[in-house]
Amino acid sequence: MTRKNSSTSWRKADDVASRPWTGSVREYDLIKELIIGVVVVGVLVFGVSAIFGSPDEPSVSLKT
Amino acid sequence: MNSFADFFWYMIEFFFIFMVVHLWLKFWMAAWRGGRVLTWITGVISFVVSIVAAFTGYLLQTNFDSQWIAFEAKDALNAVGVGAWFNVANVGQLFTWHVTLLPLAVGAVVVLHVLLVRVHGVAPPLDAAESDAQLLHNRPEATEPPEATEPVGTESGGAEFGGAVQ
Numbered sequence: 001m002t003r004k005n006s007s008t009s010w011r012k013a014d015d016v017a018s019r020p021w022t023g024s025v026r027e028y029d030l031i032k033e034l035i036i037g038v039v040v041v042g043v044l045v046f047g048v049s050a051i052f053g054s055p056d057e058p059s060v061s062l063k064t
Numbered sequence: 065m066n067s068f069a070d071f072f073w074y075m076i077e078f079f080f081i082f083m084v085v086h087l088w089l090k091f092w093m094a095a096w097r098g099g100r101v102l103t104w105i106t107g108v109i110s111f112v113v114s115i116v117a118a119f120t121g122y123l124l125q126t127n128f129d130s131q132w133i134a135f136e137a138k139d140a141l142n143a144v145g146v147g148a149w150f151n152v153a154n155v156g157q158l159f160t161w162h163v164t165l166l167p168l169a170v171g172a173v174v175v176l177h178v179l180l181v182r183v184h185g186v187a188p189p190l191d192a193a194e195s196d197a198q199l200l201h202n203r204p205e206a207t208e209p210p211e212a213t214e215p216v217g218t219e220s221g222g223a224e225f226g227g228a229v230q
Contacts, residue, residue, distance in 0.1 A: 008094040008190075010101040016192050016199070017098030021185055023198035030178075041082075045074045053070030 076118065083111060095187045103180040110173040117166035120158050 012018045058064070087107070090096075096104035119137075123130045134152040141147045151157055192199075 008097060010096045010099075010104070012099035015098065016188050016194060017100075019098075021188060023188075023192075023196065041078055045071060045078055048078075049070040049074045052074070053067065056067045 076121070080114070080118070083114065087111065093187065094190060097187045098184070100180070100184045100187055103177060103184060106173055106177040106180060110170055110177060113166060113169050113173060117162060117170060120162035120166060123152055123158050124155065124162055126155065 007013060007015065007017075090104070090107070119133075123134050123137075137152045138147060141150055141152060150161070194200075
């Protein structure tokens, strides 16, 4: 049996991609995913900046 | 961590890394299919506006780098005729662009982008076909409610996502 794959055109057509999805769906919480994403990336950035950040040396002035 | 500047710098680095990864993934998924072209276009606009925001950020370093970038860029911007409205040698003006106008623009376009995803739904996989069992099984009927949640799919999906994130 040959499978008819959906076209990659951006135009609306009479295919799976254009019709509302009737297959199985799963629940998700956009706010929860956003918060988890921000926390995970925040920790990642904190770690990377701790490892690769440049040393914070005080500037040289006439007083010092 | 040595300073806020390092944190800020890597935040932007990851912002662009994730944005480009998202761009490539959605490209190979052909996620613009089925009347979702505006979602793709708003994504492109947010990318372009982010690049302009990054450019103004480079200019606000107020060091030799930013001076060099500004005085190379002014010729290009004057050549296309926008130098009078977008003056890269004017640090005060660039602060307004970088701190207020461009973040608001990026935020607005991203909100629109996400709303469009919510309106149209995500594109089905490229190899999803009319003959797929779940699509044949869940044809919209007048007697059945539109939602078709499977308890098995929900459980495995939750574990999958929860496991990947934590």
